[in-house]
Amino acid sequence: MLYDRIIKQGTINERGGKPEPQFALPSTVNWMRALRILAEDEGIDFGTATAFYGKEGKRKMDVWVENTVLEQLFLGLHHLSALDQFRGGTTAADYARVGVLAWYYGIANAASAMTAAQSGSFQEDHAGTARLWDEQIASRGLAMAPFSWRVSSLVEKTYKAEVDALRNGSAGKLQTRPSTKNDALGAAAGYLSGSAKWYAWKTEEDLKRERAFKELGVDSFRSKAARTLRDQRLERKPMGFVHQAARYRGKANYREALFLAYGSGTETILSGYVEDMHAVLKAFLAMAGAFARRKLGKDLWSEFVADVDAKKAFTTRAGDIWA
Template identity: 35%
Template sequence: MSNWLLDRLFETGDQPKPRFAFQGTVNWMRALAEVVDSGVCDKVNLKNLYQKVQRRHVNPEADNWVFENMHMAYNNLAALNTMNTEAIDKYDMCSSAIVSWYYAIYFASSAMIAASSGSKQENHTATARVWQADIAEKKLIPYPFDLYLSSLVTNKAEAEVAVYRGDNEFDLNQKSGGLEVAHGGIVSYLKGTHKYKREEAEERIQNSKEFKALKVDNFRKKIAKELRDKTLDKGKVNFLIQAFRYRGKAHYRDSIFLSYGENHMDSIEQLIKDLNVVALGFTRAASHYCSVRVEKGTWELFVDDIKNNTRLSLDVETIRV
């Protein structure tokens, strides 16, 4: 069967091979879901993780930001839940499901930042940067959401990836089947995101006034390398940055691969389930953290209020600690 649209897009040279794009998308989410399903985000484990977190001084404005963002995360969880339980043809919402998944992660992350430092960010990149400093680097999120790279400089990032990987040789070419395979896929996506962010940063550097003033064409000369690495060393990779890349790949840049061409209905149905599992696990973790940071007693009031007034079908117990 002819794929007129795909052939046309390939002519531009910008379209990835659908098989590899699809494989990476479903296998990363499968790997994450397997780890979450192992119990890392169960109530007992989350209570143990956050048992030493101190409640902060009363800050009504910051708490308002916590509750507003958690309510938006809850809205996106509700959308994912309905896609799983009510929708018949999962192909119809696979792209929208990834967007809902991302925003559940994003709003839950914003709530955690508000609970930590009370700060607000103006864009997604800033949110990811602060989330790494406030949450990931302080080990306030469970595995698999805790992996991060402290720099985009290649030798530094590769050394950190090597520590995470150990002797695990699995990557996203294997469909996850067991926690060892899942870990290999998770580290593989972290490494791939480093490459993506590094190349993105290098392109910005080459277009900068500072680079053009050096009168060079690449980063081979020492002075160009120093400029590049000084900038790259400020870059980070964490779960929120990976989630943002994932949404972009599936919803914008590589969007054709999800619902076009070969029939992968079984994989798509599994993907929709896995998106829900992962978003739910992350939001549960965020809920537990936020509950021990906001003014005492207010988390229970928040959850009860949602239970009494929401028009959404999702069980509010998903965010009760």
């Protein structure tokens, strides 16, 4: 009954019916598995990340910037601790949706810590955080794979060529659960391509509401003038890992109620899902922490880790991630 009502009939905001939830679920789970495989293949932990940032030195920053870096890392660690507790649950569907939110906000907090440590910059909205992290970190070679994966623009011919290079000949598909690095390369490339296509579509929809487009007197991008206007906008829009994470969170937070929670096969598809989210966030936090340590200096860093483990109210230890 609920499926027929929501999917076939629709709701106030989608009166023609909602998307089929079982179509999106496998790709949602498989992208996270692919990220875990690639991060583990890279061997990301605090030690390898510290070596990766070996050329980064301490940066002079005021106390408010230092405090922002520490605050954002602490928030990220708290989200990781929540995922750690979810791993002990018996029914994945009970915590899959809130697990995605914990995963995303942990990523966003860690990304914000990195940008604050890099340039003293901080954004409080999702789009701004993603843009700033891509600009300050990923585009400068300061992220480890697979978190370094990005496209330099949303022009289709540009991002498709860049995605193909990252795919590296893999035949892996996003719709199939990856089990090897080769599978994971294809699945991650598929999600990157799909995200670029989605952000390009969103950019087009936003552009249609602007005066420059309306003055063309058209309703699509079929004309040369409209395509030129669109491509000029798309060319200036790169997209990186935190953009993908924000889109991922949006699916869980705003998609119809049945996604992640309805259907006899859902629990089987979700097997291992929260463990994958935990592993990926742990790797990203290890990377962010290693970067922050270089920028803050070892004395403040050691004081921070010791204080967290002495005073935290949650379970996960800072020393298990950042030492």
